[in-house]
Amino acid sequence: MELLCPLNLPPYPFKITEQNGQYFLFDDLRKKTILITHEEWVRQHFIQYLTAQKQYPKTLIQLEGGLKLHGLAKRTDILVYNSSAEKILLVECKAPSVKITQKVFDQIARYNMVHRVPLLAVTNGLQHFFCRIDFTSQKYFFLDKLPDYEELR
Template identity: 35%
Template sequence: MIQIQYPQSDFSIKEQGDKAFIFDTIRKIWVTLTPEEWVRQNFLNYLVKEKKYPASLIAIEQEIWLTDKKKRFDIAIYKNNVPWMLIECKEMKVSLSTSIIDQILSYQQILKTDYLVITNGNQSFCWDTMNGKALDDLPEYHS
C-alpha cells in the first residue's frame, strides 16, 4: 500500500441549490462534488503538487470502448503521447476489492499503461505492469 500525504488544498467550492460543485483545475470546469469526486480532486492535487506530474498531460473521465460498451476511466497520465498510468478512484467508504481491480484491468486491455493505481483516498495501491509487481510509492515522472 502507498502512504500518501495529501497536500493542503485550495479548492474552489460553490453551492447551487442543494448541490455542491468543485472547480476542476485540470479540466477547467465546475463538476458536481460527489464523494468520489472529492477523492479524485485530492488525488489530482497530490499528483500535481507533490509528485510533480504535468497537469497538461492528465486526462480525466475520458471515454473508451470495451467491446460494445462505452466506459469512462477516472484518470490517465500520458507520457510520450501514450497513456503511461491509469488511476481508478472510488469514494472513501468503498473497499478496494477484487471488483475494482477487475474494473481497472478491463480498461488496461485497451490502454496498456505501464502503471495501474486504485485509490479510495484512504488506501492506494500501485502496480508496475511491465515488471508485474506492486510498488510502495508512485513512480517519478521524468519526461
C-alpha cells in the first residue's frame, strides 16, 4: 500500500517534505516535523478531522500519551480532554492495511480500563468505529458518527 494513500477522511494541506526516500510531515500539535508511517498518516488525518470538522480544540488533544497496563508501558494514539480536564475521547489508529478486528477493540478496551473514557474511536483511515461507554450499566453502544465537540460539553 502506498504510504500517502487516500483515506476515508477529508484531504488536508499537510506540509510534507521528502528526504532520502522518506516522507516527513509537520505535526501542527507537536510543533515538529515527524516521519510519516502508515499509522501516522491515519493519525494526522484523524487529528485534522477532529479539529477541522468536529471542532475539537487542538489544545485539548494529547498524542501518544503513555500509560501503564499490567506493569507494561503502553501508548495511546489520541486522547482528548474537555475544558474541565476530563478525558472525553480515546482514539486508536491503525495503518490502512490493518483490518479492524476484535483484537483492535480489545486493545482499546484494555487501554480504557486505565483511562475510563466515555467515548472511543477506532480507525484505520478507511473504516471508523465509534462507541459510547456507559460505566454505570457496564454496557457499550456503537454510534453512527462521532459527536461534535459541542455535543459532548
